Amino acid sequence: MLQRILIIAASLAATGCATVMNESTQAIKIETTTAAGEPVAGADCKLTNDRENLSVKSGSTAEVRRSASDLDITCTHPDNPDASARAISRANSGMFGNIIIGGGIGALIDHNKGTAYTYPTWIQLVFGKVMVFDRNAEKDSGPVAGEVTGATTASTASRAP
DSSP states (O other): OHHHHHHHHHHHHHHOHHHHHSOSEEEEEEEEEOTTOOBOOSOEEEEEETTEEEEEETTEEEEEEOOSSOEEEEEEETTEEEEEEEEOOEEOHHHHHHHHHTOHHHHHHHHHHTTTEEOOSEEEEETTEEEEEOGGGOOSSSOOOOEEEEEOOOBTTTSOO
16 A cells, blocks of 8 residues: 555656646737837737747737747737737746755756646737746736836838838
8 A cells, every 4th residue: 555655756756847737828918009009910920938939919819839938929910010029037926836845857857748837828019129038927807917028120111111
């Protein structure tokens, strides 16, 4: 009986807490606005991290593979300058559970699979701006407040066809 309990405990520790609690993907709502705050739906957005490159339209929700690396986002629209952002990847409670309980193997598995990390869940990019979004600023309802770090230089409105 004791042997069974030890086998079950070892199996649970090896799977990793975040792997059990989180999927390998995360839903992220992507929106775009003009500098004046007017919503712009349908912009072409590219989301990139070390695990995938994904294309979505603004105004939709994307299923992004979780990763320890940040998520880079660029949205283009013919009537607006580009919008760029970085969504910071943060360790989630599953990773902390591994550390607290002492599941070193589980922490390593969760890190490698990306399930130990989470991005902000609702991002609003602003055309003409470079922004950073951190889920530490996430509130219960509404988009994450982004920090403007610069202005974009490329403009799809001025590019030749």
